[in-house]
């Protein structure tokens with residue numbers, strides 16, 4: 198509720214103003230003269246001053262100056278007698294926000310007060326917004342000069358101290374790992390473990406035992422019992438990379454851990470409770486996987502409590518110079534070479550590139566350039582961009598297209614069969630060749646009627 202300070206020596210008018218403003222839902226404080234008004238200002242929180250210009254003792258204009266000295270942004274509306282418009286103008290010059298000429302209608306006075314308070318609220322909102330945007334989040338090892346990366350860090354800052362599950366999305370090489378670690382480091386769990394598990398790097402039939410552990414004799418070869426990653430991550434953070442590749446059976450078990458925070462080891466009967474914060478990452482569109490039915494909707498919503506989407510590098514190129522500086526320092530030190538910088542033409546090349554492999558690609562290119570460099574400054578000839586990928590991506594009439602007469606489905610079938618052939622039937626490898634998750638491949642295989650028999654570990 199906003200508070201209006203009324204300074205008016207005529208007691209009847211003062212009372213009328215008080216009544217009308219409190220009817221409008223304002224709190225009011227009143228003073229019969231400027232001196233008392235200033236006392237009120239010092240003692241209470243006031244949002245607007247409504248003052249007569251003709252006051253006994255200290256005049257209205259002097260009062261206005263005194264108010265503005267105390268709080269320049271406080272709106273002051275002056276009331277002045279008809280025929281003294283000049284004083285009103287003078288008051289406006291001195292910083293009054295508006296004036297009403299006496300005798301005024303109460304409706305007019307109310308309208309002016311409402312308008313001024315609205316303006317003040319808007320200004321305040323703008324200021325907080327500016328401050329929020331102007332605030333820079335600094336993380337060692339993370340370059341984030343761009344507004345887009347600052348937004349990512351602002352979310353990290355906000356969610357890190359909470360227990361919420363986080364789902365990090367973004368193309369390959371955008372920094373999902375880096376952000377997952379930052380979340381852990383900024384959390385109250387930072388002294389606990391950060392455990393990472395990558396579901397594509399682990400053969401499907403071993404993923405569950407890796408996640409949940411197993412008891413001795415749970416399967417052939419389980420000679421001793423072993424805790425899984427969930428147990429190892431107790432009191433810390435579990436980073437589940439490539440969550441989109443987790444097979445359906447394991448998805449069910451993950452869902453249970455997320456809901457109940459408990460599970461059993463494979464072949465075990467004892468229920469294990471853990472205190473783990475889960476951070477998951479994916480470089481695919483999980484919503485598409487939901488539609489295909491390869492990813493459980495309930496699990497998706499459990500995971501997607503707080504989504505963080507890291508933009509591709511081509512959408513925050515203003516970070517390239519700082520990234521280059523960081524990588525130059527890293528690789529000069531590692532190689533023992535004294536590389537001091539980059540020729541402007543070399544920087545231009547980096548700025549013009551579209552970076553399909555994102556920050557990781559930039560890092561690799563700088564590493565290679567440092568290795569090749571002969572002088573202290575990297576030259577365009579040291580920079581080897583994968584421009585072939587760029588021209589492949591470019592659309593032109595000569596770019597490859599579907600073979601004559603083939604539908605996209607037929608072509609897809611052919612590509613899948615070809616990938617399986619090249620991978621000697623290994624579906625994980627075929628999926629990698631196609632840039633698909635194993636689940637997505639499995640779905641497509643079932644569509645074209647190729648049996649999905651369980652596969653051998655790689």
Ligand SMILES: Nc1ncnc2c1ncn2[C@@H]1O[C@H](COP(=O)(O)OP(=O)(O)OP(=O)(O)O)[C@@H](O)[C@H]1O
Pocket residue numbers: 338339340341346367368369370371372373374375376480520523556557560
């Ligand atoms: N904003 C950044 N500032 C500094 N280094 C970064 C930034 N973003 C990414 N990197 C670096 O780029 C490399 C790739 O990042 P990271 O491994 O986190 O990507 P990713 O999204 O997990 O990739 P993938 O999808 O392939 O797993 C790492 O060496 C990382 O340190």
Ligand SMILES: [Mg+2]
Pocket residue numbers: 373374438
């Ligand atoms: Mg990663």
